[in-house]
Amino acid sequence: MARSPRKSARKPAADVRKAGRWRRRIGWIFGTLAGLLLLALVGLVVAVYVQRSSLPSFEDLKSSPNGQMIRVHAADGTVIVSLGPSYGEWLGYNQIPEVMKAAMVSVEDRRFRSHPGVDPVGLARSVKLAVQYRGTGRRLQGASTITQQVARTIFLSNKYDFGRKLHEMLIALAMERKFTKDQILELYLNKVYFGGGAYGIDAASRKFFGHSAEHLSLNEAAVIAGLVKAPSRYSPTADQDAAVGRAGVVIRLMEETGAISADEAAAADPAEAKMVPEPRQNSVRYFTDWALPQLEMLVDETQRPLEVWTTLDLNMQRAADAAVRANVPRGSQGALVSLDRDGAVRAMVGGTDYVSSIYNRATLAERQPGSAFKLFVYLAALEAGHKPDDQVVDEPVTIDGWSPRNDSRRNSGAMGLRTAFAYSINTVAAKLGQEVGFQTVADMARRFGITTRVNTHPSMVLGTSEVRLIDMTRAFASVANKGVAVTPYGITKVTAGGEVIYSQTIDRSHVLVAPYVAAQMTDLLQTAVNTGTGRAAQIGRPVAGKTGTTTSSKDGWFLGFSSGITTGVWMGRDDARPISGLHGGTAPARAFHDYMVKAVASRPVEQFDTQVTLPEWQLEPDEESYFGQPDEGVPGQGPLVDADGNPIAPAEPRGDGEEEAPRPTVNGVPQLSQQQPQPQPTPALPATPTQRLDQDWLNRVTGRDRPVTNRPPAGAAPPPVTGERPPLRFQDSRPTQ
Structure with a gap:
């Protein structure tokens, strides 16, 4: 039987040659990479040793400054705050308690004793996290070793970029070649920043516990070690619970590492650590806490002592602090921001007591502004062509299922825009918002500096979007500035060694609305103070402003301007619980008055472009309208409305216990003066029947005792007058209810 020919066990020559070429290519690639890696390693070694040769000696590093000194000046040159290194003792390595060294190594760099200055394991983990969360702006967090932190503290700034990070790693590698681990840890513990101006563990121990760091207990060491990650967040003087919680994490890590x-x-039990009371600080610190972080964007100087000159007026600051404290309801908080016409912050109060709470409610808190937000509604309407004297109709209205109601629980028929704004008529604001478009109103708010999210639901016209006080004050200041944008600023110049390294410049080129629109808006704001919800804010000279009160009296606002100063006041509780009797026209308006009478006392009286004009007789405001009642009808915001903002029960008389502020009277009749009245004691209202604020009353008050004939009934539109626009009945998208 013939055998089949055997298959060749050898590959064809062509395949052998092809495989050989691939092996040579791969070998060449690996050889090239190995060569490049070797060159990079040689270059790194050379760079490290060059850097090592340029490092100061250990004794020189010990004597170098612990941090940058900063002196902050008020507008008159008075030094209001000095920041920089505190004066703790330098502790040698053997003087530092073992629990302090162990706590810091456990929480900041557990492989400190084994890595060469840069931790490859920690770096790889951080790179993995950065890739995992790419696109979110996440930095290489957790990758800095203790040596790198020493390098950054002594030689570099905290400004983050990739080049600085590489430089930091290079210096760390060089330091590990020049100094021992014990020396590096000694430098770290004596130089790292622990918050509150304290550099080094001795300064921190004296600040928080009142004794030298040589006697730190385990609990105290854990608290101090926990501060490095975020000194302001975990500061025992700012939030003791957060500090104790972070110290618990440190103790757990110490157990994990075997310390x-x-x-x-x-x-x-870190809660047993006895804290020393914080020295009393005044409200100036709210301002400096807001202004000083801006230095990182304004100047690059990180070594020389800085002199920072600010806009703060100490007399105005004292008046602002006193006004807030004197008027804020018990158990609540208050905030105030006051801007000059160019945006200079002259006073800032972020709370009633800086020691008990460093949280700055003037710049950080986001709260609903209530009717104060109507500024943007009316700005949009005026820009769209409306005039203050245009007639509109206050009538029931439903927009997309939402039916706003007025504070008086009734509708008054035809009236002018001026009257509707003065008495904060919600239905008119809703109709204006629908006419110009709710997106247009939101865009107007953003145009004027509102940086928080603005919703475009119909109820937004009543201030349902949360805003910041400083942003709202900025918006009113821009109206006062004839429609030119005002940007708040607190630093005028910075000097280092006598050299001016920063000087503030004012941009007056950004026009937000035409000057006539700003003038018309000022016209409306004048009336609101002179005869409307903001009467308590009168200061004896022209004032324009607006109240705001949110549902259930959770927030009260007053914002206004006079003689070049714009001031915003907010009051409420941090937990947003209702406050009996709080309305924008009561405590906030009174605080505005108490502050402004002092703030503008030395300034000349300035008249506005328009004179105060009385509202029409058609509206007969009830007693509460003078204070700016809560803006009921906000969806889901109060017990008196359903999910659509409709009333669910008849309105009951308010029994909030807040005494009504007396109004100027003439023969027992409320006085609506065309001139701003001078502040003076006002006699109490006699016990007489309530007077109707009708045309007959106006005639008597103004001396025009003419008989009134053919007066239309309340709620009816007056007959058209030649050259005037008839009342506008804006068509709703749904039939009125």
Whole structure:
């Protein structure tokens, strides 16, 4: 039987040659990469040793400054705050308690004793996280070793960029070649920043516990070690609970790394660490806490001592602090921001007591502004062509299922825009918002500096979007500035060694609305103060402003301007609970008055472009309208409305216990003066029947005792007058209810 020919066990020559070429290519690639890697390694070694040769000696580093000194001046040159290194003792390595060294290594760099200055494991983990969260702006967090932090503290700034990070790593590698681990840890513990101006563990120990760091206990060491990650967030003087919670994390990490036993960890209780009381600070710190972080964007100087000159007026600041404290309802908080015509912050109060709460409600808190937000509604309407004297109709209206109601629980028929704004008529604001478009109103708010999210639901016209006080004050200041944008600023110049390294420049070129629109808006704001909801804010000279009160009296606002100064006041509780009797026209308006009478006392009286004009007789405001009642009808915001903002029960008389502010009277009749009245004691209203604010009353008050004939009934539109626009009945998208 013939055998089949055997298959060749050898590959064809062509395949052998092809495989050989690929092996040579791969070998060449790996050889090239190995060569490049070797060159890079040689270059790194050379760079490290060059950097090592340029490093100061250990003794020189010990004597170098712990941080940058900063002196902050008020507008008159008075030094109001000095920041920089505190004066703790330098502790040698053997003087530092073992629990302090162990706590810091455990929480900041557990492989400190084994890595060469840069931790490859930590770096790889951070790179992995950065890739995982790419596109979110996440930095290489957690990758800095103790040596890198020392390098950054002594030689670099905290400004983050990739080049600085590489430089930091290079210096760290060089430091590890020049100094021992003990020396590096000694530098770190004596130079790292622990918040509150304290550099080094001795300064921190004296600041928080009142004794030298040589006597730190485990609990105290854990608190201090926990501060490095975020000194302001975990500061015991700012938030003791947060500091204790972070210290608990440090103790757990110490147990994990074997620095302490399980029994020691179980017995530890950071809450037992006795804190020393914080020295009393005044409200100036709210301003400096807001202004000083801006230095990082304004100047690059990180070594020389800085002199920072600010806009703060100390007399105005004292008046602002006193006005807020004197008027804020018990158990609540208050905030105030006051801007000059160019945006200079002259006073800032972020709360009633800086020691008990460093939270700045003037710049950080986001709260609903109520009717104060109508500024943007009317600005949009005026820009769209409306005039203050245009007639509109106050009538029931439903927009997309939402039916706003007025504070008086009734409708008054035809009236002018001026009257509707003065008495904060919600239905008219809703109709104006629908006419110009709710997106247009939101765009107007953003145009005027509102930086928080603005919704475009119909109820937005009543101030349902949360805003910041400083942004609202900026918006009113821009109206006062004839429609030119005003940007708040607190730093005028910065000097270092006598050299001016920064000087503020004012941009007056950004026009937000035409001057005539700003003048018309000022016209409306004048009336609101002179005869409307903001009467308590009168200061004896022309004032324009607006109240705001949110549902259930959770927030009260008053914002206004006079003689070149614009001031915003907010009051409320941090937990947003209702406050009996709080309305924009009561405590906030009174605080505005108390502050402004002092703030503008030395300034000349300035008249507005338009004179105060009385509202029409058609509206007969009830007693509460003078204060700016809560803006009921906001969806889901109060117990008196359903999900659509409709009333669910008849309005009951308010029994909030807030005494009504007396109004100027003539023969027992409320006086609506065309001139701003001078502040003076006002006699109490006699016990007489309520007077109707009708045309007959106006005639008597103004001396025009003419008989009134053919007066239309309340709520009816007056007959058209030649050259005037007849009342406008804006068509709703749904039939009125």
